[in-house]
Amino acid sequence: xxDKEIGNQDYALFRDYLERQCGxxxxxxxxxxxxxxxxxxxRRFDLPDLPQLINNxxxxxxxxxxxxxxxxxxxxxxxxxxxxxxxxxxxxxLLLKFKGKTGPLxxxxxxxxxxxxxxxxxxxxxxxxxxxxxxxxxxxQIIGTDISSDMLNRCKQAEYDNLSLSRGLSEERKxxxxxxxxxxxxxxxxxxxxxxxxxxxxxxxxxASLGKFDLVFCRNVLIYFSAQIKSQIxxxxxxxxxxxxxxxxxxxxxxxxxSEAFTMVRxxxxxxxxxxQ
Numbered sequence: 001x002x003d004k005e006i007g008n009q010d011y012a013l014f015r016d017y018l019e020r021q022c023g024x025x026x027x028x029x030x031x032x033x034x035x036x037x038x039x040x041x042x043r044r045f046d047l048p049d050l051p052q053l054i055n056n057x058x059x060x061x062x063x064x065x066x067x068x069x070x071x072x073x074x075x076x077x078x079x080x081x082x083x084x085x086x087x088x089x090x091x092x093x094l095l096l097k098f099k100g101k102t103g104p105l106x107x108x109x110x111x112x113x114x115x116x117x118x119x120x121x122x123x124x125x126x127x128x129x130x131x132x133x134x135x136x137x138x139x140x141q142i143i144g145t146d147i148s149s150d151m152l153n154r155c156k157q158a159e160y161d162n163l164s165l166s167r168g169l170s171e172e173r174k175x176x177x178x179x180x181x182x183x184x185x186x187x188x189x190x191x192x193x194x195x196x197x198x199x200x201x202x203x204x205x206x207x208a209s210l211g212k213f214d215l216v217f218c219r220n221v222l223i224y225f226s227a228q229i230k231s232q233i234x235x236x237x238x239x240x241x242x243x244x245x246x247x248x249x250x251x252x253x254x255x256x257x258x259s260e261a262f263t264m265v266r267x268x269x270x271x272x273x274x275x276x277q
Contacts, residue, residue: 006031010051017058022070022147023204024224037072044068071148078113080168081120083251085270086217091124094246094272095135098214103138108210108240110203110218112144114164115155115196117217122192123177143210145201155198158188203233212242220250227258234259238275247273 006014014034015026026033038050045065047053056062057069081087098105105125109118121142129135146152165174165186178186201207203221216237222230237247238261247262249255255262255273262273 006050010054014054023229025226041068071150074147078116080116086248087124091128095128099135105136105140106213107142107215108213109144111221112146113151118142118144118196122195140195142196144198147202152198158193159185161185214242215246217248222253231258241275245275
């Protein structure tokens, strides 16, 4: 539709705004992506076209509009046990390193979207505890963070429809960890959700308030940022890891040239990064 077209000047203005607000770097000629993500907001905010929406969000002070735009541009599809290997490594190898830890085992899932990653981690820990009862006397704390308030609200509800459940979740895990709701969705059982909490975090800002972690999952996130911002994020993550801490990046992400704070550990399959002592 002509009223939804985004000119080069408006696109450049919005690209700069998005990078300043949340670090996401849009490439050239991605007007189609902006159009598909933002068009649904026109009716919600009673705006005539996308150029007007862009002008309002860049120059205005409407916090609700700003949050809706950031939500729309940062919301990404996710799935349960994505790439499989990080969760198998966690359950079969890495959790053994922390067995008997007196304080709480603390795990951070950064940019957790609609919650599948932190809840997948929780399920892995429950499966590990079935074989190793009492392994973590200090308890387990999993913190999921995201910039999107809409996503965090979905996470806290812990309810998923059939389409969401069909992506990466085995029938056995559905039976063990979910229960039906009155509205036709499935809700995670309290044994899964009790280990997980959620907080809003912008990765461009400080996250020292989260405390120290034993493991960090920051997967399929860095691909959206410039090299400089990637390096800053990795530096902050390193500062927030315990001395024996472990970091998982996405399967297609590399730390090459971005940080000297980690040692890559190759596994079969997959890999992770150990914080240098």
